[in-house]
Amino acid sequence: MVPRPLPRILSDRGAHLARGRELARTAADSATDILHPLITIARGLRRLVSAGRRRVADTPKDRRGALFLLVASVLLVVLLLPYGPLLATVGLTAAAAWQGRDRAPAAPEGPDESQTRRLRSLYDALVPYFSSAGDPDPLYTHGGSWEKAFPAYEFDGTGRITHLVIAYPAYYTDGEAESRARIEHLLAAKSGRGREYRFAWDEEGNQLTVRVLPPLPAGIAAQRFVTSPGETVLGFTDPAQVRRTLPLVHGGERRDVPPVVWRTGIRSTEPHLLAVGQPGSGISTLLRSVALQALRHGDVVIVDGGGTGEYACLTGRDGVLAVECGLTGVLERLRWAAHETERRLIAANRAHQAGDPPPEDTKRPLWILLDRPGTFTHLATADGREDPRSLLQIPLRHGRPANVTVVVAEQLDSLETLGDAVRQHTRARVVLGSATPEQVTAVLGAPPHTTPLDEVPAGRGYARLGTGPVHRLQVPATPNPYDDTAEDGHRQAVLDLLPARSAQDGARTGPTRKEPERTAPEAGPVRGTPAGTAFPGKHSTEKGPMDPAAADGTVTEPRTAHAADADETPQEPVPLEAAAAESS
Numbered sequence: 042m043v044p045r046p047l048p049r050i051l052s053d054r055g056a057h058l059a060r061g062r063e064l065a066r067t068a069a070d071s072a073t074d075i076l077h078p079l080i081t082i083a084r085g086l087r088r089l090v091s092a093g094r095r096r097v098a099d100t101p102k103d104r105r106g107a108l109f110l111l112v113a114s115v116l117l118v119v120l121l122l123p124y125g126p127l128l129a130t131v132g133l134t135a136a137a138a139w140q141g142r143d144r145a146p147a148a149p150e151g152p153d154e155s156q157t158r159r160l161r162s163l164y165d166a167l168v169p170y171f172s173s174a175g176d177p178d179p180l181y182t183h184g185g186s187w188e189k190a191f192p193a194y195e196f197d198g199t200g201r202i203t204h205l206v207i208a209y210p211a212y213y214t215d216g217e218a219e220s221r222a223r224i225e226h227l228l229a230a231k232s233g234r235g236r237e238y239r240f241a242w243d244e245e246g247n248q249l250t251v252r253v254l255p256p257l258p259a260g261i262a263a264q265r266f267v268t269s270p271g272e273t274v275l276g277f278t279d280p281a282q283v284r285r286t287l288p289l290v291h292g293g294e295r296r297d298v299p300p301v302v303w304r305t306g307i308r309s310t311e312p313h314l315l316a317v318g319q320p321g322s323g324i325s326t327l328l329r330s331v332a333l334q335a336l337r338h339g340d341v342v343i344v345d346g347g348g349t350g351e352y353a354c355l356t357g358r359d360g361v362l363a364v365e366c367g368l369t370g371v372l373e374r375l376r377w378a379a380h381e382t383e384r385r386l387i388a389a390n391r392a393h394q395a396g397d398p399p400p401e402d403t404k405r406p407l408w409i410l411l412d413r414p415g416t417f418t419h420l421a422t423a424d425g426r427e428d429p430r431s432l433l434q435i436p437l438r439h440g441r442p443a444n445v446t447v448v449v450a451e452q453l454d455s456l457e458t459l460g461d462a463v464r465q466h467t468r469a470r471v472v473l474g475s476a477t478p479e480q481v482t483a484v485l486g487a488p489p490h491t492t493p494l495d496e497v498p499a500g501r502g503y504a505r506l507g508t509g510p511v512h513r514l515q516v517p518a519t520p521n522p523y524d525d526t527a528e529d530g531h532r533q534a535v536l537d538l539l540p541a542r543s544a545q546d547g548a549r550t551g552p553t554r555k556e557p558e559r560t561a562p563e564a565g566p567v568r569g570t571p572a573g574t575a576f577p578g579k580h581s582t583e584k585g586p587m588d589p590a591a592a593d594g595t596v597t598e599p600r601t602a603h604a605a606d607a608d609e610t611p612q613e614p615v616p617l618e619a620a621a622a623e624s625s
């Protein structure tokens with residue numbers, strides 16, 4: 042699979058950097074070669090001086106005078122002898138060169154006994170798979186030699202394999218997923234569990250390369266990442282597949298870490314994201330991390346189907362248009378988002394036709410983040426209300442040119458509740474937590490090329506942007522700052538990133554709505570569901586100007602950053618058909 046190219050400016054910069062690094066390395070290598078004798082002599086002189094110092098220190102104080110006298114007499118004799126100083130310099134240089142020689146013992150050639158045993162055991166395990174009765178010159182036979190089968194290998198300090206190249210016969214069915222999986226499973230088991238392995242199959246050269254991957258850096262706190270507008274850091278990955286690094290602060294130190302950067306906006310080829318995972322895998326954490334980054338340049342609407350107050354910290358903050366966890370509010374917000382998408386499209390379209398740049402009020406990114414929207418689909422169906430999925434269609438289909446981005450997070454076992462529009466238009470995908478290779482493949486559209494971990498840390502998983510490669514992913518630690526069980530430093534990092542509390546909170550109200558509010562949590566047994574079916578507990582975050590069902594029964598219009606500048610009368614939504622008619 043071809044990695045999605047970076048924007049030219051970035052890829053060029055990467056190429057320049059790589060070329061620069063290569064040149065610097067070559068220059069350093071040449072300089073080391075030329076200066077090697079000098080380095081050796083300098084090292085030897087240093088050793089001679091320290092030996093002399095040691096000698097003086099070891100000599101009892103009362104005998105040091107005699108020692109200095111002896112040295113002075115030798116120096117005097119040398120000075121008086123014909124060619125004495127010259128001979129002394131040559132002698133000293135020779136002694137320094139001898140002392141400064143590299144004394145590290147030469148690395149032993151080939152593997153030691155225990156390493157040979159490991160390689161032989163791997164070879165024997167592979168014989169049944171890589172041998173065939175009709176092969177006249179078999180590479181793998183019982184009792185055969187492993188040397189030809191394993192042209193390259195490396196071991197770590199504990200004697201476990203870290204890198205292995207395996208040659209296999211051309212007739213092995215390496216194009217079939219099942220055949221590959223069989224070998225990968227066997228190698229992971231025989232090379233030591235508890236580590237992650239990357240397998241690279243070279244079908245042309247009939248070689249399989251196995252590499253042990255170092256663990257991804259966990260516990261990197263949320264922080265202001267060095268990114269451009271339109272870029273969102275989903276998490277961190279291996280350096281092998283990413284040509285860029287992000288400067289970060291981790292554990293009080295500055296580090297450069299390769300990120301998985303998702304690009305949104307009108308030029309994005311993956312304008313919307315779908316994140317799935319098992320309960321507790323870190324999906325809400327990922328959404329919180331995305332929200333905090335989105336708030337740097339845009340407005341955010343959050344739909345929380347979890348009902349555990351995961352996004353309470355964002356309520357009433359600048360740029361946060363709503364944090365909804367009740368069905369009525371959610372429908373209201375999604376309806377508004379659909380209308381806003383249409384409004385932006387029409388405004389931009391009019392500007393295009395007039396030959397003007399897009400109006401300012403269509404440029405500010407709008408993010409709709411939905412955590413477990415399946416809960417509301419279920420409630421709406423039971424209540425005979427509008428399906429929230431149908432309201433998502435317009436932002437998903439037409440969000441890109443309108444600068445509207447949708448992020449949907451759902452649990453692995455509720456994927457069937459997502460609906461076609463979400464499936465079709467979310468081309469950026471993330472899977473977190475433990476998942477079988479089949480589940481990962483079903484979500485990402487391609488298998489992971491690494492073995493799954495026995496114990497998956499929170500926030501660990503895979504990401505794929507469009508048809509790009511599958512990346513290992515570690516989401517930055519972005520806990521709910523009101524969660525006492527989370528690490529204090531990580532909670533404080535989130536608090537530091539929160540925008541200021543909105544000054545206009547509670548300032549504006551809109552038309553009255555008569556509908557009674559019904560929240561997922563307090564709905565109790567819902568019509569059409571078995572009595573006692575439990576829904577997530579209520580966490581009411583509807584307040585201020587976004588409250589769709591305030592105590593006095595009034596509803597407010599969602600507040601955008603531009604609403605204040607624009608006409609105070611709520612804009613009538615214009616359907617998409619009208620936009621199409623206008624443009625024709």
Ligand SMILES: Nc1ncnc2c1ncn2[C@@H]1O[C@H](COP(=O)(O)OP(=O)(O)OP(=O)(O)O)[C@@H](O)[C@H]1O
Nearest residue numbers: 320321322323324325326499500516517518520527
């Ligand atoms: N990237 C991460 N780094 C460190 N800890 C994390 C990370 N992601 C999640 N966690 C921790 O794991 C726990 C579960 O995370 P989170 O609530 O985000 O998961 P979830 O999938 O939304 O779970 P739930 O279904 O329970 O809501 C939390 O304690 C959170 O702090």
